[in-house]
Amino acid sequence: MKIIVFSKAFREKTVGELIGLAQSYGMEGFDLCVRPGYPINPDNAASALPDAVKGLNAAGLAVPMVTGNFDLLEPGHPTARPILAAMDRAGVRLLKLGYFAFDPRKQGYWQEVDRIRRLLEGWQKLSREHNVRICYHTHSRRCMGLNCGLLMHLLSGFDPQCIGAYIDPAHMVVEGEEFPVGVAIVLQYLSIIGLKDVLLRRVEVNGHGSVAEQWVPAGEGMVDWTGVFDELARVGFDGPLSVHCEYSDLAEPLESVARRDVAFFKAQRDRVART
Numbered sequence: 001m002k003i004i005v006f007s008k009a010f011r012e013k014t015v016g017e018l019i020g021l022a023q024s025y026g027m028e029g030f031d032l033c034v035r036p037g038y039p040i041n042p043d044n045a046a047s048a049l050p051d052a053v054k055g056l057n058a059a060g061l062a063v064p065m066v067t068g069n070f071d072l073l074e075p076g077h078p079t080a081r082p083i084l085a086a087m088d089r090a091g092v093r094l095l096k097l098g099y100f101a102f103d104p105r106k107q108g109y110w111q112e113v114d115r116i117r118r119l120l121e122g123w124q125k126l127s128r129e130h131n132v133r134i135c136y137h138t139h140s141r142r143c144m145g146l147n148c149g150l151l152m153h154l155l156s157g158f159d160p161q162c163i164g165a166y167i168d169p170a171h172m173v174v175e176g177e178e179f180p181v182g183v184a185i186v187l188q189y190l191s192i193i194g195l196k197d198v199l200l201r202r203v204e205v206n207g208h209g210s211v212a213e214q215w216v217p218a219g220e221g222m223v224d225w226t227g228v229f230d231e232l233a234r235v236g237f238d239g240p241l242s243v244h245c246e247y248s249d250l251a252e253p254l255e256s257v258a259r260r261d262v263a264f265f266k267a268q269r270d271r272v273a274r275t
Contacts, residue, residue, distance in 0.1 A: 004029035004242050029063055032065070049066070062240070063092050066083065066096070084132050095134050097123075100145070127161075168194035183232075183237075193241045198216065200212070219264055225264075225265075228268075
């Protein structure tokens with residue numbers, strides 16, 4: 001299990017600067033954000049992505065995943081084939097799609113499931129053409145597939161070599177799904193794990209309680225990381241672990257917190273590797 005970092009938080013950094021950051025902080029690779037405004041973006045991915053991956057690999061860093069823009073949802077999107085072709089040339093085998101939002105006041109749930117599954121049929125064809133697995137992320141707060149149980153409404157029956165589950169223990173906490181149960185549900189499709197921590201707190205709404213989340217440094221939230229890593233070891237998961245470096249409020253520089261998060265998750269990974 002390699003500890004990689006999602007490059008979203010480091011938008012201004014060049015590939016050379018990402019290499020320096022990784023070597024300084026003990027990162028083992030990157031999930032590269034390929035979005036408008038980033039050094040590698042949909043317009044230049046054909047050449048910039050293979051060049052970037054070559055440079056990162058030469059520095060001993062893995063690039064197992066690319067994350068597309070939020071609107072990369074349909075296989076007919078104009079950037080889909082160019083990005084997949086660039087990934088194939090670069091040897092990057094996992095692509096993270098955007099999110100399908102769901103509004104229960106305006107949409108029928110099962111109609112949306114059927115619509116998304118038709119799109120995934122198209123993605124599966126592209127996956128086979130380019131040898132890239134298409135992954136969908138469990139994201140809380142009214143996204144389709146917001147936990148593992150609902151994610152399988154979308155993924156069940158597809159080829160797990162083509163379509164993958166990207167699960168996130170913190171979002172699972174928000175949505176009330178126990179990690180070992182979620183892993184059991186998606187195990188055949190399990191491709192990558194997102195790492196961040198969340199603290200749930202009570203807030204007052206109209207004279208009663210509700211729940212708000214605060215994204216906090218690793219170990220300061222409510223994710224049972226001992227349980228998470230024990231379960232990953234138990235099922236023999238050996239895929240990438242992507243540190244997201246997402247926080248609600250920071251009183252210190254981002255890079256300092258990111259360094260601690262990487263060290264925290266490496267310690268958890270190394271603990272289960274020794275058992």
